Amino acid sequence: MNHICDHLGEALDSPKCIAIKNHLNECGSCQKYFSSVENTVKFYKLYDVKLPSEAHNRLMDFLGLKEE
Amino acid sequence: MNENELIESARKGDRKALSDIVKKYEQTIYNFAFKICRDKDKAEHTMQETFLSMIKSLDQFSGKSKLSTWLYTIVSNHCLMMARSAKGKYYTSFDDDEAVINEKEISDWKITPEHLLENNELKELLDKAIQKLPPDYRIVFMLRDVEGLSTEETGKITELSVPAVKSRLHRARAFLRNELNKSLSYV
Numbered sequence: 001m002n003h004i005c006d007h008l009g010e011a012l013d014s015p016k017c018i019a020i021k022n023h024l025n026e027c028g029s030c031q032k033y034f035s036s037v038e039n040t041v042k043f044y045k046l047y048d049v050k051l052p053s054e055a056h057n058r059l060m061d062f063l064g065l066k067e068e
Numbered sequence: 069m070n071e072n073e074l075i076e077s078a079r080k081g082d083r084k085a086l087s088d089i090v091k092k093y094e095q096t097i098y099n100f101a102f103k104i105c106r107d108k109d110k111a112e113h114t115m116q117e118t119f120l121s122m123i124k125s126l127d128q129f130s131g132k133s134k135l136s137t138w139l140y141t142i143v144s145n146h147c148l149m150m151a152r153s154a155k156g157k158y159y160t161s162f163d164d165d166e167a168v169i170n171e172k173e174i175s176d177w178k179i180t181p182e183h184l185l186e187n188n189e190l191k192e193l194l195d196k197a198i199q200k201l202p203p204d205y206r207i208v209f210m211l212r213d214v215e216g217l218s219t220e221e222t223g224k225i226t227e228l229s230v231p232a233v234k235s236r237l238h239r240a241r242a243f244l245r246n247e248l249n250k251s252l253s254y255v
Contacts, residue, residue: 029174032174032175032176033174033245035176035177036174036177036245036248036249036252037241037242037245039177039180039181039248040241040244040245040248041213041214041241042181043181043184043190043194043248044103044194044198044209044210044213044214044244045181045213045214046181046184047103047184047191047194048099049098049099049102049108049111050095051094051095051098051099051115055098055112055115056094058112058116059090059094059112059115059116059119060087060090062116062120063086063090063116063119063120063123065083065086065087065090067087
């Protein structure tokens with residue numbers, strides 16, 4: 001809800017946002033749609049890659065910061 | 069030493085302080101670069117260039133913004149430059165609203181985010197979907213939604229107005245959602 005209201009430039013307790021919130025509470029299609037948008041964001045948030053130790057070593061070497 | 073003290077020491081030539089700054093942010097920068105480039109070699113190259121730029125211009129860092137914001141700016145600019153120089157790359161056009169809004173197909177999804185880690189097919193799907201998104205939209209989505217920066221910070225980094233950030237974010241979310249929906253929906 002925060003994102004929707006923010007996008008509209010409305011406060012959370014504004015009549016427009018309250019109307020949207022009420023609609024979301026009752027509309028199954030909208031609930032599914034927003035849940036899939038939320039999951040889209042979560043998928044990309046969870047998809048992390050770890051810096052390999054070789055890449056760390058190459059970075060320090062590249063920057064001239066390799067420890068003697 | 070706190071971050072400002074580290075920066076101050078690094079400016080004075082303290083190699084240990086500089087090394088500590090790099091170590092503090094290397095994972096974040098590598099991860100963010102990968103999320104934009106979707107390629108480990110390009111992510112590593114971007115990370116190296118980002119820290120090199122940081123070292124070269126550390127004297128110009130005013131301290132008015134966070135160091136992380138400054139680093140995100142360097143990565144974003146570098147990724148945009150690489151994308152612009154990549155010839156023949158096709159990105160989805162957002163001139164046609166039909167390409168973005170597809171609310172006719174609404175259903176539950178077969179897979180939830182908890183399944184991501186053990187599912188390489190899903191990771192490929194995520195990579196393919198985001199690679200269709202123009203890099204400037206991709207950067208806004210990554211900064212705002214994935215890295216959790218504010219709309220204002222995202223606008224500052226990308227040199228976009230707040231309404232432009234909101235508009236790109238909305239389109240990027242809708243596009244990615246529709247792309248994933250094609251494979252993950254029960255319909």
